[in-house]
Amino acid sequence: MKQRPATLAREPYPWPVSFVVARNPDPDSRLPYLVRLPIDGGLVLKVRDTWPRTSRVFCARVDEAWPTDAEVLEEVPVTLCRRRGVAIDLVLDRPRENRSQFVFTTLPSGHEGIFWQTRKVVTTARPGARIPGRRASGIRELVIVVDSREHYPYQFSKQQATTVRAALSAGDYAVRTDEGTPAAVVERKSLADLVGALNNGTLVFEMAKLAEVQRAALVVEDRYGNLLKHAYAPAGFLPDMLARVQVRYPEIAIVFLETRLLAEEWTFRYLGAALAEYESEQHTGPEVRAAELPLDYGADRGPSSNRQRKTGA
Helix, strand or coil, X not given: CCCCCCCCCCCCCCCCCEXXXXXXXXXXXXXXXXXXXXXXXXXXXXXXXXXXXXXXXXXXXXXXXXXXXXXXXXXXXXEEEEEECXXXXXXXXXXXXXXXXXXXXXXXXXXXXXXXXXXXXXXXXXCCCCCCCCCHHHECCEEEEEECCCCCCCCCCCCCEEEEEECCCCCCEEEECCCCCEEEEEEEECHHHHHHHHHHCCHHHXXXXXXXXXXXXXXECCCHHHHHCCCCCCCCHHHHHHHHHHHHCCCCEEEECCCHHHHHHXXXXXXXXXXXXXXXXXXXXXXXXXXXXXXXXXXCCCCXXXXXXXXXX
């Protein structure tokens, strides 16, 4: 019999590793249920429903300890409970209703907002797909550093961003922290650039440089199908080489976008999300909206004195 991976055995918990749902014994609360997550020593939240079946479920922190008189409705073993930036991923050991996410943000009122969601309800809320004109992860003015050696750079003229030129040690586009270090970088390539780098072996060295940054990606301005049928390489050679590079550097996303316009848009969104995620990790409480946050909620934030960009919804 296979043993369950000891994902949650890193912290001593005063109870078995399980997800608990109970009735809220507080009659005056508008949130009728309680949940307890096996993280941070036992995170207790008041929630509006027992599971996000049809829509996101609003939650609120409970500052007191778990009430002894709470009527437990269910207690389910946990496979994984892990914090990822401003979100907590929860995977339960049961066949249905087993994957969800708790997302932490700041509401326009300035209060903390916690939303419990599943993939199903997020898809239902946002069924369409189009290139939006909204800000990247709520950042009012995103400053993107463009490598000074980039000959035909993205202008980001249709996005809410400004660009500055500087020499980058890795990637063609970057966003920087308050200290001036790269928070994330993106390397841009045409299909011809990618084929050349695969053939001469230089792609692995470029990926090694990208891997030195915490968040990095490689965006290709073409379809993956065109790499498969490239005329100047044996069948399967280029895709196989690219697959080996991706396996060697799994932390670096390799993304194919059909057009230069889509690649520019993706780069803008990725860099904005990466910067928001970096900021959220620097604070004790999540203060900015990152990529996985509900798009229906945001926070207006004033600029910090030492920052180059302003944040907001």
